[in-house]
Amino acid sequence: MSLLQRLTALVGDAFVAEGADASAGQVVPSQRPELAQFQCNGAMGASKALGRNPRDLAEAVIARLDPSTFVETSVAGPGFINLAISGEALAAAIEAMHGDERVGHQMAGDPRAIVVDYGGPNVAKSMHVGHLRATIIGDSLKRIARFVGHRVWGDAHFGDWGTQMGQTIVGIAERYPDLPFFAADYDSEQNVDIPITLDDLQEIYPDVSRRAKEDEELAAAARKATLELQQGRPGYRDLWRHLYDVSLEAQRADFTDLGVEFDLWFGESTVHDRCAPIISNGQQAGVAVEDQGALVVHVDLPGDNREWPPLILAKSDGAYTYGTTDVATVDYRADELDAGEAWYVVDARQADHFEQVFRAARKLGVAPASMVLDHVKFGTMNGPDGRPFKTREGGILKLRDLIDMVTEAAMKRIEAQDLGADMEKDERFAIARQVGLAALKYGDLQNHRASDYMFDLDRFVSFDGKTGPYLQYAAVRIKSILRRVAEEGIEPGRAAAPINDGDEALMLQLVRLPEVIDRSLDSRAPNHIAEYTFELAAVFNRFYEQCHILSESDPIVQASWVTLVETTLAALTLLLDLLGIEVPARM
Numbered sequence: 001m002s003l004l005q006r007l008t009a010l011v012g013d014a015f016v017a018e019g020a021d022a023s024a025g026q027v028v029p030s031q032r033p034e035l036a037q038f039q040c041n042g043a044m045g046a047s048k049a050l051g052r053n054p055r056d057l058a059e060a061v062i063a064r065l066d067p068s069t070f071v072e073t074s075v076a077g078p079g080f081i082n083l084a085i086s087g088e089a090l091a092a093a094i095e096a097m098h099g100d101e102r103v104g105h106q107m108a109g110d111p112r113a114i115v116v117d118y119g120g121p122n123v124a125k126s127m128h129v130g131h132l133r134a135t136i137i138g139d140s141l142k143r144i145a146r147f148v149g150h151r152v153w154g155d156a157h158f159g160d161w162g163t164q165m166g167q168t169i170v171g172i173a174e175r176y177p178d179l180p181f182f183a184a185d186y187d188s189e190q191n192v193d194i195p196i197t198l199d200d201l202q203e204i205y206p207d208v209s210r211r212a213k214e215d216e217e218l219a220a221a222a223r224k225a226t227l228e229l230q231q232g233r234p235g236y237r238d239l240w241r242h243l244y245d246v247s248l249e250a251q252r253a254d255f256t257d258l259g260v261e262f263d264l265w266f267g268e269s270t271v272h273d274r275c276a277p278i279i280s281n282g283q284q285a286g287v288a289v290e291d292q293g294a295l296v297v298h299v300d301l302p303g304d305n306r307e308w309p310p311l312i313l314a315k316s317d318g319a320y321t322y323g324t325t326d327v328a329t330v331d332y333r334a335d336e337l338d339a340g341e342a343w344y345v346v347d348a349r350q351a352d353h354f355e356q357v358f359r360a361a362r363k364l365g366v367a368p369a370s371m372v373l374d375h376v377k378f379g380t381m382n383g384p385d386g387r388p389f390k391t392r393e394g395g396i397l398k399l400r401d402l403i404d405m406v407t408e409a410a411m412k413r414i415e416a417q418d419l420g421a422d423m424e425k426d427e428r429f430a431i432a433r434q435v436g437l438a439a440l441k442y443g444d445l446q447n448h449r450a451s452d453y454m455f456d457l458d459r460f461v462s463f464d465g466k467t468g469p470y471l472q473y474a475a476v477r478i479k480s481i482l483r484r485v486a487e488e489g490i491e492p493g494r495a496a497a498p499i500n501d502g503d504e505a506l507m508l509q510l511v512r513l514p515e516v517i518d519r520s521l522d523s524r525a526p527n528h529i530a531e532y533t534f535e536l537a538a539v540f541n542r543f544y545e546q547c548h549i550l551s552e553s554d555p556i557v558q559a560s561w562v563t564l565v566e567t568t569l570a571a572l573t574l575l576l577d578l579l580g581i582e583v584p585a586r587m
């Protein structure tokens with residue numbers, strides 16, 4: 001149990017003894033640390049239900065608390081309870097964290113099965129900033145949920161079944177008419193050498209997509225190709241397989257370089273066979289109905305204050321849509337994976353799409369009532385011009401370009417700071433990559449996901465201020481402090497009560513760690529961890545200025561400080577890992 005949980009339980013018991021609900025005992029870090037380290041604000045709410053004066057209730061609760069834990073308690077204002085715990089109680093909490101590989105965090109007692117749907121790359125299309133944010137935020141949420149103790153799958157939900165496939169097929173037919181895939185008598189047994197690379201695809205698709213907006217004939221041909229692909233035309237299926245493989249391989253390599261892995265690379269196509277039965281069951285139930293030749297689900301609900309367009313399950317030609325495969329994917333996750341939750345880490349601009357999908361999935365009986373479907377929305381990463389960030393003049397973002405760009409910027413900084421001067425080129429490059437990615441990821445995760453932010457590479461790669469590189473550097477520095485301490489033969493010992501405000505502040509910061517992790521998970525917002533990690537590094541710096549470990553004359557204090565430093569390093573390493581940031585071995 002974390003310190004805050006223990007304090008909450010103690011105060012909760014006191015409230016119960018006064019006839020109130022245990023939930024009134026919630027203890028939080030104090031807003032005014034100069035008065036006390038912790039506080040409880042439950043007396044005001046609880047007093048109403050009991051018909052008592054809130055201050056009197058607070059006094060009665062205090063009278064029931066064990067004085068050996070709480071050195072000082074007082075009531076302030078309308079009934080706030082201030083709680084100052086003893087140095088020994090604080091030290092015991094640190095001691096418990098120090099020996100614990102979970103650094104004091106208690107595994108969830110109710111493990112849930114969660115699919116985190118993030119990344120969302122598409123066959124034949126380049127990734128844009130939305131995919132980058134989805135990747136960074138989704139990967140962090142996956143790591144947090146897994147650490148907390150849930151069973152988690154990260155699924156890339158590869159976009160491989162929509163209109164862009166038909167458009168790409170048509171574009172390839174224009175450019176490579178001699179390929180056998182387009183022949184009516186295509187024979188799938190033949191071995192074809194296919195000259196098309198991902199770079200070609202990234203030209204072909206945007207070209208056709210742009211022209212199809214004006215050229216109705218081309219658009220119709222692309223729709224037909226999409227439909228024929230979905231219906232299983234052998235030449236198209238074989239060509240599709242190639243496009244799929246080429247895209248998957250390249251994109252997976254980019255994700256790997258970002259330090260991101262998926263457990264599932266399922267795509268829209270994975271659930272193709274589920275679509276027809278869902279639709280026919282829906283028709284039988286009267287939920288899927290005809291509308292202007294298409295089959296749709298009406299998703300508006302009583303009480304809506306806006307109109308909701310229906311979700312299209314099959315277009316008038318019979319083709320499935322992005323919505324159809326998303327509904328079928330809910331079915332897959334509920335049915336095959338037995339997932340209790342699915343989190344969609346996707347751009348806020350798709351909010352309507354997901355609301356439609358979730359409503360349709362419930363109406364069609366695909367998502368059980370107990371299943372949590374959550375669109376974890378995020379805002380845009382903008383360039384300095386205030387528009388969605390692009391790596392090239394007029395072009396869209398390529399993950400590869402971006403990784404190269406942040407690595408290069410990090411390398412310049414590393415050289416400017418004269419770090420790693422004694423290293424081989426390879427090692428320096430590896431560190432520059434780690435630093436560049438930390439800059440990119442922390443630059444994103446320090447913001448609440450719902451807000452837009454500006455991509456400011458200069459600031460992100462700086463070793464000063466609230467940045468990923470600063471935090472990496474802090475961790476590396478602590479490692480070197482511990483090396484020096486070990487060289488002097490100083491060993492960690494029992495955590496002792498704090499002796500100044502430097503070590504007390506560090507201890508108080510450390511004991512908050514478990515709650516911060518839980519809060520990030522509950523609100524699906526890694527920025528709480530990002531913020532806390534930065535504070536931890538800052539509080540550590542103040543501690544280190546004030547507490548001179550090497551020259552400390554009291555061996556008990558000295559050994560206790562080493563324990564505190566080790567606990568800080570364990571915490572920093574864990575937290576950075578939850579943000580997807582690696583700590584270099586040295587710098």
Ligand code: ARG
Pocket residue numbers: 117119120121122157158159326344346
């Ligand atoms: N491929 C989609 C896109 O590029 C994102 C997929 C998000 N996940 C989902 N289940 N729809 O916009």
